[in-house]
Amino acid sequence: MTAKKKKFIFHAVVAAVFLALVIWIAWDNTALELNTYTISSSKLPVSFDEYRIAHVSDLHNAEMGKDNEKLLAMLRDADPDIIAITGDLIDSRNTDIEIALQFVREAVKIAPCYYVTGNHEARVNEYGELKAGMKAGGVIVLEDAQTEISMEGETITLIGVNDPSFQTEYLFGDSETVMNTKLEELHTENDGFTILLSHRPELFDTYANHNIDVVLSGHAHGGQFRLPFIGGVVAPNQGLFPEYDAGIYTEGNTNMLVSRGVGNSILPFRINNRPEVILIELQAD
Numbered sequence: 001m002t003a004k005k006k007k008f009i010f011h012a013v014v015a016a017v018f019l020a021l022v023i024w025i026a027w028d029n030t031a032l033e034l035n036t037y038t039i040s041s042s043k044l045p046v047s048f049d050e051y052r053i054a055h056v057s058d059l060h061n062a063e064m065g066k067d068n069e070k071l072l073a074m075l076r077d078a079d080p081d082i083i084a085i086t087g088d089l090i091d092s093r094n095t096d097i098e099i100a101l102q103f104v105r106e107a108v109k110i111a112p113c114y115y116v117t118g119n120h121e122a123r124v125n126e127y128g129e130l131k132a133g134m135k136a137g138g139v140i141v142l143e144d145a146q147t148e149i150s151m152e153g154e155t156i157t158l159i160g161v162n163d164p165s166f167q168t169e170y171l172f173g174d175s176e177t178v179m180n181t182k183l184e185e186l187h188t189e190n191d192g193f194t195i196l197l198s199h200r201p202e203l204f205d206t207y208a209n210h211n212i213d214v215v216l217s218g219h220a221h222g223g224q225f226r227l228p229f230i231g232g233v234v235a236p237n238q239g240l241f242p243e244y245d246a247g248i249y250t251e252g253n254t255n256m257l258v259s260r261g262v263g264n265s266i267l268p269f270r271i272n273n274r275p276e277v278i279l280i281e282l283q284a285d
Helices: 003-028 066-078 097-107 119-123 127-136 175-186 201-209
Strands: 033-041 052-056 082-086 113-116 145-151 154-160 194-197 214-217 247-251 254-258 276-284
Touching (some): 082 194, 082 214, 097 127, 113 154, 175 201, 201 247, 214 276
Parallel strands (some): 154 194
Antiparallel strands (some): 052 276, 145 154, 247 254
């Protein structure tokens, strides 16, 4: 085999590998998946046994299919009792609130929707318009507030907190103190079974210290690039190899579920890290 032919074969192989990598990354960023978790608790009222919560986070103006129909179809198939949306519906670098509003207008037809802000909502002047549009569309916006969900005369408590960056500097502010103050005001031991919607997973110790039963968070984007057997590479407010990047974490009686999210932000793509919707099924233990 001549040197010229060897060089041609080498370049062809490199080109084929590069093309395969591009195709895989493109698929990886659009192949939305549903991941289901079961959480059991002796505090959960019997009426809420098999209660289903769909968790959507970090849309960042993404569209899964035309008008997010792929995302909406997944939610319909999941048949949740409620849908929890944990912030960053918009992206502050390329804000388009209509994509977010179009999604939530359809989502509320599937199940009641509860929403809390993320850090990207804190950055934009359009947040007031977004909030008004969501409320007009039937979304329950929880801004440092709690509400009760009732089933057959029994209740559970749902708490929603604003992202700390509404009150403190995003990267170097004291988010832990801000969150601790919020939860001291909103949660007591007499609240029964409590679910917290909070964008920030890095504050897990604070949530556990307040004995929250279930926490739903996002923000970490699954670590953006995921390595086999290691997990995510980098996440906002956690840095390299984040402790809380995706999945379920347990400390004491507190379970936190961290969504890998739907969209991307600073980096326009993710690797080995499919966008996801989480479905939580509660069980009365």
